[in-house]
Structures are given as structure tokens and as C-alpha cells.
Amino acid sequence: MKTTIEWTGDAGFRADSGSGHSVQMDGPPDHGGRNQGPRPMEMMLMGLGGCSSFDVMSILKKSRQDVTDCHAELEAERADAVPAVFTRIHLHFVVTGRGLKENLVKRAVSLSAEKYCSASIMLEKAGVSITHSYEVREAE
CATH class of the missing domain: 3.30.300.20 (K homology (KH) domain)
Known part of the structure; x- marks a missing residue:
């Protein structure tokens, strides 16, 4: 099982799974995020x-x-x-x-x-x- 994590700016990251799916993660605004995904x-x-x-x-x-x-x-x-x-x-x-x-x-x-x-x-x-x-x- 593998995954890669790509920084998308500010406190955001995209996780790409080995099975070909992506999930956007982000931090809350008070931590520099834009609230565009789960923590x-x-x-x-x-x-x-x-x-x-x-x-x-x-x-x-x-x-x-x-x-x-x-x-x-x-x-x-x-x-x-x-x-x-x-x-x-x-x-x-x-x-x-x-x-x-x-x-x-x-x-x-x-x-x-x-x-x-x-x-x-x-x-x-x-x-x-x-x-x-x-x-x-x-x-x-």
C-alpha cells in the first residue's frame, strides 16, 4: 500500500492513493488553511x-x-x-x-x-x- 502527499499551498495537501483516488486535506483558517477539506x-x-x-x-x-x-x-x-x-x-x-x-x-x-x-x-x-x-x- 502506498500514498503520496502533495502540498497544495497554505495548509492544504492532496493525498493520492495507490488505487488512483485523491482526497484534499486542509487546515482551519486560524492555522493558515482555507477549510477546503478535512483535517x-x-x-x-x-x-x-x-x-x-x-x-x-x-x-x-x-x-x-x-x-x-x-x-x-x-x-x-x-x-x-x-x-x-x-x-x-x-x-x-x-x-x-x-x-x-x-x-x-x-x-x-x-x-x-x-x-x-x-x-x-x-x-x-x-x-x-x-x-x-x-x-x-x-x-x-
Whole structure:
């Protein structure tokens, strides 16, 4: 896996992935940025959410669950001192579908957290406290 980061002026940077995709990152105006993209630490949090959501959906599909929607809400706390690392992250999954089995949703979230989500496991090994919750909703 490779990526390149290109300075785009002021506090802005473009990240180009090895798979051919680009993301613009930027700092806030009070740090010289123009607010034209997410902050790098926000990108880390988004990466964690994407990694874990990918796992949850993959596990639920293999379990033949009729999922119509899945979204994750992440909330993080950071240290007050430099470096302002993540200290706590909570992931809350909202899974909607037809006749979903709650025990399978719980299992999918647990498997992602404990076995499959590389981002989550890596951050936990670095000392970040990561918690998970979920809710199951019936599709209309």
C-alpha cells in the first residue's frame, strides 16, 4: 500500500492513493488553511469508520441478513496537550433492514472490533480506548 502527499499551498495537501483516488486535506483558517477539506486527524477517524463499517457489512452479508442501510457515528476525544492524540473513540452503528437478527448484528460489530478492523486494532494497541454500540432498525 502506498500514498503520496502533495502540498497544495497554505495548509492544504492532496493525498493520492495507490488505487488512483485523491482526497484534499486542509487546515482551519486560524492555522493558515482555507477549510477546503478535512483535517488529517479527521481523515484518520473517517478511515476507522470506513474500515469498521466495511467489516460489519461484509459479515452481515455473509450471514444473509437483509440490510437496507448501515451507518456509523463516531465520536472521538483527543488529548489536550501536544501531541493531541486520540484518547477515546466511540463507534455507534445503526443497521436497518428487514427481519435482522440482533445477535448477528452484535456479532458483526464484535468481530470487526476484535478481529478484522485493522485500523481499530492498531489504534487500540497505541493506547486509544475504543468502544462500540449498535442499534437495529426495521426497514419501512
